[in-house]
Amino acid sequence: MSDIAAFWLDSLPQLLAGLSISLQVTGAALAIGFPLGLLLALGVQSKVKAVKLPSLCLVEIGRGAPALVVLQFAYFGLPQGGLTLSAFAAAVFALAWNTGAYTSEIIRAGLESVPFGEIEAASAMGMLPRDTLRFVIIPQGLRVAAPALLGFAVAVLQATSLCFAIALPELTSNAYMIGTITFRYMEILSLAGILYAAICVPATIAVGVLEQRLGKHAL
Amino acid sequence: MNHIPDTVNLSRMHPVGEPDKPILRLEAIRKKFGEHVVLDDVNISLKSGEVVAIIGPSGSGKSTLLRCVNMLGPATSGRVVIGDLVIDEAVPPTAQQLTQLRRSVGMVFQSFNLFPHMSVLRNVSLPQERVLGRSRKDANKRSLELLARVGLEDKADQYPARCSGGQQQRIAIARALALEPQIMLFDEPTSALDPELGLEVLAVMQELARSGMTMLVVTHEMNFAETVSDRVIIMADGKIIEEGASREVIRNPTSDRAKRFLKAVKDR
Ligand SMILES: Nc1ncnc2c1ncn2[C@@H]1O[C@H](COP(=O)(O)OP(=O)(O)O)[C@@H](O)[C@H]1O
Numbered sequence A: 001m002s003d004i005a006a007f008w009l010d011s012l013p014q015l016l017a018g019l020s021i022s023l024q025v026t027g028a029a030l031a032i033g034f035p036l037g038l039l040l041a042l043g044v045q046s047k048v049k050a051v052k053l054p055s056l057c058l059v060e061i062g063r064g065a066p067a068l069v070v071l072q073f074a075y076f077g078l079p080q081g082g083l084t085l086s087a088f089a090a091a092v093f094a095l096a097w098n099t100g101a102y103t104s105e106i107i108r109a110g111l112e113s114v115p116f117g118e119i120e121a122a123s124a125m126g127m128l129p130r131d132t133l134r135f136v137i138i139p140q141g142l143r144v145a146a147p148a149l150l151g152f153a154v155a156v157l158q159a160t161s162l163c164f165a166i167a168l169p170e171l172t173s174n175a176y177m178i179g180t181i182t183f184r185y186m187e188i189l190s191l192a193g194i195l196y197a198a199i200c201v202p203a204t205i206a207v208g209v210l211e212q213r214l215g216k217h218a219l
Numbered sequence B: 001m002n003h004i005p006d007t008v009n010l011s012r013m014h015p016v017g018e019p020d021k022p023i024l025r026l027e028a029i030r031k032k033f034g035e036h037v038v039l040d041d042v043n044i045s046l047k048s049g050e051v052v053a054i055i056g057p058s059g060s061g062k063s064t065l066l067r068c069v070n071m072l073g074p075a076t077s078g079r080v081v082i083g084d085l086v087i088d089e090a091v092p093p094t095a096q097q098l099t100q101l102r103r104s105v106g107m108v109f110q111s112f113n114l115f116p117h118m119s120v121l122r123n124v125s126l127p128q129e130r131v132l133g134r135s136r137k138d139a140n141k142r143s144l145e146l147l148a149r150v151g152l153e154d155k156a157d158q159y160p161a162r163c164s165g166g167q168q169q170r171i172a173i174a175r176a177l178a179l180e181p182q183i184m185l186f187d188e189p190t191s192a193l194d195p196e197l198g199l200e201v202l203a204v205m206q207e208l209a210r211s212g213m214t215m216l217v218v219t220h221e222m223n224f225a226e227t228v229s230d231r232v233i234i235m236a237d238g239k240i241i242e243e244g245a246s247r248e249v250i251r252n253p254t255s256d257r258a259k260r261f262l263k264a265v266k267d268r
């Protein structure tokens, strides 16, 4: 038992370094992916074909293609087309696209939940559609979408483990590396799992609390 | 209610233009949903400061008519004339026409339609800032005046969900008034309310009528129609079947259809 503790203690710095990269990828992917999701949600609803069709394509491909495929495409495929991305950039690219595509649906549902009467009242007062969108629809729609978006953020952190496939030294890759050297896969992967859980479990609980709070303040 | 300001103030609140010249004319309004004729050649003319109540059975086209006035749901044909603004219902209005129309005409809905994520004060101030370009400070000042006028200045910092239905509707009235409309449309403003709460809304509307606001009010409140409005219009099946001085129309309707409707209302 003390043997495992010592092994874990030895490996911890490398795993924490990996976790830090996992969190950085997650943060960057969300920082790009959530706004992208909002833009795609609006784009898909647009009446302008030149906006709607590309938005639909981005959403459908992002949702249709497994994240692992997009990840490998970005890292191994794009250089063939002359664009070389670092493993970190490729990871952010793939996960941000994935996030944008999936959250566009979550956000669209949120935007559509805003009662039509409010939109009509704004219009009757002479508010421009873009003002109505900005002040009435988006703030309320995002509030409705918030719990699902935070839930998705947890899923993105877990999905960073896919970056193992492009040799990004994130948490799973580092754990695996230690495993190949020490052959103590079970212990090291358990520790990696605990570290993921240390972030994801509280985050999931926070989502639940947020959901309750928002529910209470709703009409 | 004790918040009704003195009459000197009232006369200045809604300056009356040229008396006797109509401020709002609805001309030959027709509307079809598919093959279904919902409005059939409706003509209404309102003088400045006049209060007209529209009553009639459910489904007779009252809401549809109000929505034609401010182009929330344009008619199939007909014209809306407000001063020098002439709107052809069959033609999409220019952005400028639509802005002028929406600024001239305020509307209050059965379902209040306040913005639930904003405080009461924000609800009333935001449209002023976005539509009239008022500064936050000026908008808030005006909002507080109007909230006081509807008896709700102490609710300024609350959220709408914390207010009763009657209070929410009075806030909605303040929000519309803040944009300085020439004409106010009301679509069954008390139908979603318990009778008592309806009364406080009716009191605000009565004060508004006295202050000289031009009002077109769809209502089920016969008492309001009879005592507050100058004229009553009875609609059925998309047509005006009876109109005239309020008391006359309600006490002595001439057509059978109107008699049947009024009897049904009284027996309710
Ligand atoms: N969007 C719509 N599509 C089709 N029919 C409608 C629509 N809105 C209203 N109607 C029809 O128009 C008629 C008049 O409705 P409305 O103006 O709401 O009546 P009222 O307000 O007098 O109760 C009704 O027969 C209703 O079914």
Ligand SMILES: [Mg+2]
Pocket (backbone or CB within 6 Å): B062, B063, B064, B188
């Ligand atoms: Mg109606």
